Amino acid sequence: MATSQKEVALTELHDRHGAELWRFALRLTHDRQVAEDVVQEVLLRAWKDPRLGEREEPAARAWLFTATRNLVIDRWRSAASRHELRTELPPDRSVEDGTSVVLDRWLVAEALGSLSPEHRAVIAAAYFEGCSVADIAARLRIPPGTVKSRLHYGLRSLRLVLQEKGVTRS
Structure with a gap:
């Protein structure tokens, strides 16, 4: 598919499904910005899909919503969504709560x-x-x-x- 045909197809997909995709992503994420990012990423993936123009309307719609759901799940599983931060230096020492010692004693007893x-x-x-x-x-x-x-x-x-x-x- 030529680039201009792809642009037209992508524009049509966005016009037909963009608002619904955004609402779907918003229901899943509860964050307007994240929902916008997810929809943008899904449409970018649709753009890169070589079979974009070959899909019939129901199949294209199903693909878009499935890709949105999968992308939201991937974000939930990622370290960024759990607010984990990488640091260059680990903490000086860990604080142990003694749980493992209690469990070990219990198992041995x-x-x-x-x-x-x-x-x-x-x-x-x-x-x-x-x-x-x-x-x-x-x-x-x-x-x-x-x-x-x-x-x-x-x-x-x-x-x-x-x-x-x-x-x-x-």
């Missing part, structure tokens, strides 16, 4: 609850109280080898439970 009482007792003594194998053996009145065995199998079971919860990798 739940996983520990699924272990046998024997495994849970040696793991708690070793890792939460800092007791040595000899101290645990004396306290529980079991041989040190049994303490080591319970630690080994208890930790293995704990890892499997956490993997099932999606906390750790296989």
Whole structure:
């Protein structure tokens, strides 16, 4: 299609659908300027479409409204619409709210609850109280080898439970 024919077709599209497209974009964006920008971008895309003149009226109208809707969705998804700003320097330090620590503790406590009482007792003594194998053996009145065995199998079971919860990798 020659440029003059394209201009005529684009002008006709704008005259027939421009106001409706703008109202549609305004309903989606609730911002007059953004709606104008969206319609302008859609008409520019229509201008660049080589099949512009080949489309029948209903197909052209559907294409324009679909393109408008898609462009608004793209703007919503973009960082600019969420008012995110890029900075050259990141903040000096992040402020942690402790949520991840609480969640980790909760997951570990739940996983520990699924272990046998024997495994849970040696793991708690070793890792939460800092007791040595000899101290645990004396306290529980079991041989040190049994303490080591319970630690080994208890930790293995704990890892499997956490993997099932999606906390750790296989």
